[in-house]
Amino acid sequence: MLRLLSAAVVVAAAAGPAAAQPRKPNVVVILADDLGYGDVSCYNPDRGRIPTPHIDSLARDGMRFTDAHSSSGVCSPTRYSLLTGRYHWRTRLQAGIVGVWGAPLIAPDRLTVAGLARQHGYHTACVGKWHLGWDWPITADQKKHFQGLGGKAGGGGKAVEATTPEMVAAWKDVFARNIPGGPTTRGFAEYFGTCVPNWPPYCFIENDRTVGVPSRLLPAAQLVRNRASLQGPALPDWKLEDVLPALADRACDVIARGAKAKQPFLLYLPLTAPHTPIAIAREWQGRSAIGHPYADFVMQTDAVIGRVLDALRTNGVADDTLVIFTSDNGCAAYIGVPQLEAAGHFPSGPLRGYKADAWEGGHRVPFIVRWPGVVRPGTTCSQTICSVDIMATLAEALGATLPPTAGEDSVSLMSLLRGGDRPIHEAVVHHSSSGVFAVRSGKMKLIFGPGSGAPDGTRPHLYDLTADLSERRDLATEQPDEVRRITALMEKMVADGRSTPGAAQKNDLPVAIIRQPKTDAPPKTDAPPKTDAPPKTDAPPKTDAPAPPRDLIYREASDDKLKLHVFDPPDLMAGDGRTAVVFFFGGGWNAWNPSQFDSFARHFAAKGCVAICADYRVASKHKTTPADAVRDAKAAIRYVRAHARELGVDPKRIVAAGGSAGGHLAACTTIVPGFTDGRDEEAAADGLVLFNPVLDLLSLKRGDDLKVISPQQHVRRGLPPTIVFHGTADTTVPFAQVTAFEKAMAAAGNVCEVAAFDGRGHGFFNSPEFRKTLKSDDYEECLRRMTAFLERHRFLPARTP
Known part of the structure; x- marks a missing residue:
């Protein structure tokens, strides 16, 4: 018997008579990492050359959204928004990501998707990449043994492998303790995964403890060719290639146990792939036709998704389970995009930009929903949605009402899943890695700048995505009324602390929509300040004068x-x-x-x-x-x-x-x-x-x-x-x-x-x-x-x- 929610759902889905006591659906949310819009075959049939048969089959059995977005062009912000139904820029994370050994981003009292499901009798599990911070029990004296250990991407200096007794002692002390502030304190009953697979600690974490005590530095050979990014404590036998298969094993185990239990389950599966480290299992190495490691890794990622879908079928719960598949942002250009495109594969498909951008390629992502009996197979939806909407969707599916302090930016997808085709958002907010806002309203998109997507500083850029999906024709000067309209929408969303109806809420910190160039007049010195007068004719060429800068607090x-x-x-x-x-x-x-x-x-x-x-x-x-x-x-x-x-x-x-x-x-x-x-x-x-x-x-x-x-x-x-x-x-x-x-x-x-x-x-x-x-x-x-x-x-x- 299908686990349908209510007689109304059954009628809307034409699935037959309602059960007397409908059961709640299991929920599986699969979040790929750095998978581009064009990396999935069914999204990019003309410009994609990586086969993704399992994701494609999910689309054939469900609904494929063609205008779906993550809240950000990078990792941690999207994860926060997905789990809380609230835009990440309302928190301290108004640019960038949660740093290595960073503190928790989700407040302890904030309701999450997992917390909501748990209130309604679900067993909740998180398997995979967390990257939302922990309260690591590292003292001030111990910090030097955890940070700045060499390597690249912020490690500083040449990678080394020799440890000191002081290092090992600090690691042994910290990793022998419970680690507060993680998934099991944010609504999940169980957790297994790696906090960030390309960062230390290089070990698995189960619930609130490391699995083993890292006692050596990750070998320098693991810091090259798009593998790990930072040197740090690792288990002696740690292999990056083992991470993704282990996550697949644990996810299948959660499903098997959930199928036997009397309560429904929610599995949040934030995969570590195809993000770096591009550490491919032996059986997938060299499998792609275009001869690129990233392509091999995408194929392995697709196979892992296939294993999860098979686990639902073999355990008899596929028809009782709502499956949502999406990605946290676009493909990372640094993994070798020029080589991929030269081979005929375009990871962003027809879109401009890649991971971190305010351009569409930074945040327009695959988004597929399969829900037997509710979602009609083989359908597509072109309405604008965001991964922030998962919270309100689950609430409606469970017949729950969210409190005013939860899901402030989340809108339910249920009307679309049942076949409706009316817009559900007046506006959706996107965000680049550097903190550039972009607001989508109807067919129009306004990028505020500065940064990716608006290279000439704070002057807004406006695009009609219906006519100009690649964002090449700026309409801001031609349509100033649209610029003012969308700007006013954004200002209201900031002022209200929410973008949905309800009581106004507070943002955690002040939110600046546009960060203006510095205008404070400097004091008089032996170097006079700049003036607005035009330069003399013998001044440097004007080609040396592009955009105003963007400001970052360091x-x-x-x-x-x-x-x-x-x-x-x-x-x-x-x-x-x-x-x-x-x-x-x-x-x-x-x-x-x-x-x-x-x-x-x-x-x-x-x-x-x-x-x-x-x-x-x-x-x-x-x-x-x-x-x-x-x-x-x-x-x-x-x-x-x-x-x-x-x-x-x-x-x-x-x-x-x-x-x-x-x-x-x-x-x-x-x-x-x-x-x-x-x-x-x-x-x-x-x-x-x-x-x-x-x-x-x-x-x-x-x-x-x-x-x-x-x-x-x-x-x-x-x-x-x-x-x-x-x-x-x-x-x-x-x-x-x-x-x-x-x-x-x-x-x-x-x-x-x-x-x-x-x-x-x-x-x-x-x-x-x-x-x-x-x-x-x-x-x-x-x-x-x-x-x-x-x-x-x-x-x-x-x-x-």
């Missing part, structure tokens, strides 16, 4: 939020592996003018780099010392390296640059030890570009003890390639400092080039855009020599070959 200190002003190249995608250049402004550690290097940043962004102008604390505003500024500069480099993937940066090609006091700070990031506030993540840059820098602070004759932050006194072997631009007539920082520094670097065996500008004084390198009294000759020569230096040391071309 540190909070002295009651201020310190920002990175990020200038993205126009074609940037997360995981691109670009060179990053981080500029630090001058002003004697006293002034406040982060726009000093804006023209440099725009120039190198146009060359494909991710160019960044960094704020830091200064005495005039924060009452701080130069040592505090050094701490901030190191924190800025750490942030860029830790967030390299979402920034599109190669963590091993970060250049620190700056002028005067900013040149000192750039040098200190790499040359001066310490000043990391107890953080072990790598703060050293991979190259230094210094403009009339202060290199020997002992010559300043100040009361501070400046030796500890004086680059001249810390020169040693192994420093990265450096170039110093300096005027021979500089009276603020005498040229003799550069000569002494160059000799010390050479004696230590380091590369140090000096670009001497004869007769020039302090600040000669500034652009006319910033200092109106200057001509462009010296500025353009600095750009030329800096470019040549970056080319010699393989920072340019900006994209990793």
Whole structure:
């Protein structure tokens, strides 16, 4: 007998007479990881070359949604929204993902899909990738044994495999404890999986304990070719290839046990694939016709889904089970998309963009629902939906009413599943990895910027997706009323704390729809602020002036939020592996003018780099010392390296640059030890570009003890390639400092080039855009020599070959 919900459901589905006491359906939610819209055959018959027979069969037996979306272009945000029915940007996670060893994102008192099902008598199980944080019992003293252990993607430095007794002791202590804050505290009765398969700890977790105690570092060989991303504690026999099969085994076991039990079950199966690590089981290696590991991994993922569907059939509960299949975001471009497309496979199908983007390819995903007796087989639905809708769908299926504090953004899909074809959302909100909002209303989509999808900053972009699915024709200037209409919808959704009818709720933190470029007027200094006057005719070419930057908060200190002003190249995608250049402004550690290097940043962004102008604390505003500024500069480099993937940066090609006091700070990031506030993540840059820098602070004759932050006194072997631009007539920082520094670097065996500008004084390198009294000759020569230096040391071309 089918487990139908009510007589009304039975009639709507034309499934025959209603049962006297209808039973609740089992529920299986399968969430693929980084599976693109075009990676599934039935979604991309013309431009896809990877067979997915099991997912296709699910579509034949159910309803395929063609305009379904995740709430974000990346992982953790989508998982939060799916499980809570609430947009993730209402929480602290307004950009990026939950970091390694991160704290729980779902509040302890928030109702989840699992908690709702449990209230209605379900056994609830989560099998797979959690990535929503735990309360790891790691003390402040133990942190250094868990973070910054080498490797890539934020690990910093060369991967090593040797452990210390202190490391192993810390791991043994932590992994012997219960781990609070995980799935079993958020509505699930049982959990088995890996928190994040490409991050430590490299072991399974069952309920709230690790399965075994990791006692070694993951071998360096596992950190290459799209496998693991961070080095960290691992079990001695840990094999990345075993993760996906183990999840399939446990999911099938949950189904077998659930079929025998007297209560219905809910299985949430967030797979680890085809996300990295692309660790393919032996029987699937080389199986794809296009000869690409990602294609093999997609086929293996499809086979795992087939195993789950088979388990439902063989245990006699397939007809009693609601199955929902979707993906958390689009395909990750860094897994080799150019090679896939060259072989005829387009992971985003007809869509623009990939994982992390506000473009459709970042968040339009496969979404299939099979529910025998309710959903008509072989149907499609073109209405706009979102994975946030699963919460309200389950509530209606169970005859439950959600409280005002739950599912604030979730709309039930039941009317569509029963064959209706009317819109269920007035608007659906999308979000890029960098925090760019995009709002879909009807056929129109408005991208607010800055970042992916809106490369010219805060100016909105408007697209008619019915006529322009690839998002190539911007209609914002032609249809200003639509821009205002959709903007007003977004403002209301933010203000109300919800997008559905009901009592207004509070967002966890303030939500900024558009992050404006910094406009605060800097104090008067020896470097005048920018003006709105047009540049002189001898200014750098206008091709060096693309979009305004987007702002990212990298540190909070002295009651201020310190920002990175990020200038993205126009074609940037997360995981691109670009060179990053981080500029630090001058002003004697006293002034406040982060726009000093804006023209440099725009120039190198146009060359494909991710160019960044960094704020830091200064005495005039924060009452701080130069040592505090050094701490901030190191924190800025750490942030860029830790967030390299979402920034599109190669963590091993970060250049620190700056002028005067900013040149000192750039040098200190790499040359001066310490000043990391107890953080072990790598703060050293991979190259230094210094403009009339202060290199020997002992010559300043100040009361501070400046030796500890004086680059001249810390020169040693192994420093990265450096170039110093300096005027021979500089009276603020005498040229003799550069000569002494160059000799010390050479004696230590380091590369140090000096670009001497004869007769020039302090600040000669500034652009006319910033200092109106200057001509462009010296500025353009600095750009030329800096470019040549970056080319010699393989920072340019900006994209990793």
